[in-house]
Amino acid sequence: MAQRRPRGELRIIGGTWRSRRIRFADTEVRPTPDRVRQTTFDWLAPRIRGARVLDLCAGSGAMGLEALSRGATEAVFVDAGRAQITAIQAALELLQAGARAVAVQQDALQWLQGASGRKPFDIAFVDPPYAAGLWARLLPSLADCMATDHRLYIEWPRAEEPEFGVALQWHRTSRAAAVSYGLASFADGTQPDVEGGTACPE
Structure with a gap:
């Protein structure tokens, strides 16, 4: 019988659950x-308390867990992997997140295509598997899901x-x-408003 792969562990680094250790499915997962x-x-920090967040x-x-720990009101976790969602659900139960969070096992693009009319998100974390090259498919579909004054966390390979x-x-x-990352919002025709970083990825 094939030996079951070990599960990984991460530490929440701030907020109410600071230093709590959470297990995650150690299969094709690259924690930030x-x-x-x-x-x-x-x-x-100025935006997270009271925010509704999407961990795509x-x-x-x-x-998403870090956001909840730091005061986000709601979090929705979306992932196609059963093991990943099962582990997130276990973490939410361990942390007694209650009705503040929901974990959905579904392809991210399919979930976004069915998200029309739902309550908008203030913050979205977009960190798809690098090899899949999903940014150009996910981000256009995400635009209609975001509040007017929103932020997107986007991560991609530095190379x-x-x-x-x-x-x-x-x-x-x-x-x-090996990671590049940034905060962005969907452009509305204005010039970039740079807050201490570069105006675009280098």
Whole structure:
């Protein structure tokens, strides 16, 4: 009998659940590193409390869990993997997240295509599997799901900037090891409003 693969573990780094350790399905999952999460949530600090957040291609659920820990009102986790969603559901139960969160096992693009008319999100985390090249398919479909004053966290491999498939206004960007990441919003014809980062990915 094939030996079952071990499950990974991540640590929530801030907020109510700070230092709590959560297990995730260690199968094709690439949790956002602690350093990147810390920087991202420092950027989001003025916006996170009371926000409704979407963790798309959630994987380990690290970003959505961190958002809930830091005061987000609601979080929706979407991932196609059964093991990933089962692990996120277990984490939410362990943390007693209650009605503040829901984890949905579904292809992210299919979920977005059925999201019309739902309550909009203030913040979305978009970190799809790098090899799948899904940014240009997900981001255009995500636009109708976001509140007017929103932020998108987008992560991509440092070695190659992908096609995003939509005009973005970049507010902050950074790099860490092999990862590039930034906060953006869907462009509305205005000039980029840079808040201490580069105006676009390099």
